[in-house]
Amino acid sequence: MPSDKAPSPDGFTGHFYKSCWPIIKSDIMAALIAVQCGNIQNLWMLNSVFLTLIPKKKAADQVKDFRPISLIHSFAKLVTKILANQLARKLHDLVANNQSAFVKGRCIQDNFMLVQQTAQFFHQQKLPRILLKLDITKAFDSVSWPFLLEVLRHRGFGDIISGILFSSSTKILLNGSPGQEIQHQRGLRQGDPLSPMLFILVMDILNAIVQKANDMGLLQPLARHPLQHRVSLCG
Numbered sequence: 001m002p003s004d005k006a007p008s009p010d011g012f013t014g015h016f017y018k019s020c021w022p023i024i025k026s027d028i029m030a031a032l033i034a035v036q037c038g039n040i041q042n043l044w045m046l047n048s049v050f051l052t053l054i055p056k057k058k059a060a061d062q063v064k065d066f067r068p069i070s071l072i073h074s075f076a077k078l079v080t081k082i083l084a085n086q087l088a089r090k091l092h093d094l095v096a097n098n099q100s101a102f103v104k105g106r107c108i109q110d111n112f113m114l115v116q117q118t119a120q121f122f123h124q125q126k127l128p129r130i131l132l133k134l135d136i137t138k139a140f141d142s143v144s145w146p147f148l149l150e151v152l153r154h155r156g157f158g159d160i161i162s163g164i165l166f167s168s169s170t171k172i173l174l175n176g177s178p179g180q181e182i183q184h185q186r187g188l189r190q191g192d193p194l195s196p197m198l199f200i201l202v203m204d205i206l207n208a209i210v211q212k213a214n215d216m217g218l219l220q221p222l223a224r225h226p227l228q229h230r231v232s233l234c235g
Contacts, residue, residue, distance in 0.1 A: 001074075001081065008074040009050050009171075009178075017074070028078070035079055040163035047076040047164065048181075049189060052173040070170070070191040077193065080164065084193040091197055094155065095204040096211075099233040102196045111232045121223070129222060136203070140195075141187040143202055151201055161198070200233075207231050 001014030017024070035043065053066035060066055072080075091103050098114075100106040115131070122129045149162050168189065171178035188195035210231050213219050222230065 001077070006069070006071055008071050008077065009048050010046075010074055012074045014074075017078075028075075031075065032079065032082070035160065035163075038159060038163070040160075040167060043076075043163060044167040044169065046073050047167045047169070048073050049168065049170040050173050050178060051170050068190070070189055072189065072191055076164070076168075080192050080194040083160070084197060087194070087197050091200065095200055096207050096233075098207065098229040098231055099200055099204060101233070102200055114229065115232050125223065127223060140190075140199055143186060143188050143199065145186055148198060148202055151205060152198075155201065161194075164194075203233055207233060 001017065003013060003015040003018060005013060007013050017028075031046075034040075050071040051068055052071065053068055056065050056067055088104050092105060095103065097106075098111065100108045100111045119131060145162075145165055149165075152161055165184070168184045170182045170184065171180070172182070173179075188199055210219075214230055219230070
């Protein structure tokens, strides 16, 4: 954890954990073991978020001039950081090769180059084709939890992630004061180390659907020689 990032709702930064580790080690480890064993009925008290707006420029006076950031409770971030570190080792084997973002050992620029080279190939061969670009920015905030959990169960994940999702809540900071608690029902949290990887696992289903349709002959060939990928995923 970075030492000097903005403090979470409990007021602690990474520097606190590093400086006081000999004192708090036994308590933190006991809490982490409880979560690992599925004892998460009280996790909601340590899984809150403060949402605040940071101005992108001076004299910001419109909503688009602000960037929302999530200040996640430090213990919840510890839990998801541990899970993210473990998942990062296996993510390469869980998602297709045409997904490059947030996968260790892959470069997101490779996907851009693949699309560019594919477009150049169509142009050189004088093949009339349509390349469809989808902006999935909003999809991160609208991921269906039942669908996500079904994907995770199919992949062999346990129930820890579902406990993290359903115990999460947000309070919006207004002039430094938190508002009423908002219980989450869908989407993934910005700033959570685990969220990008969960989103990748969800997006991989879209790739699998397109690939299955291609294997069943439901999609027309793009060229005489089959291309390696029909879909390029960058997030």
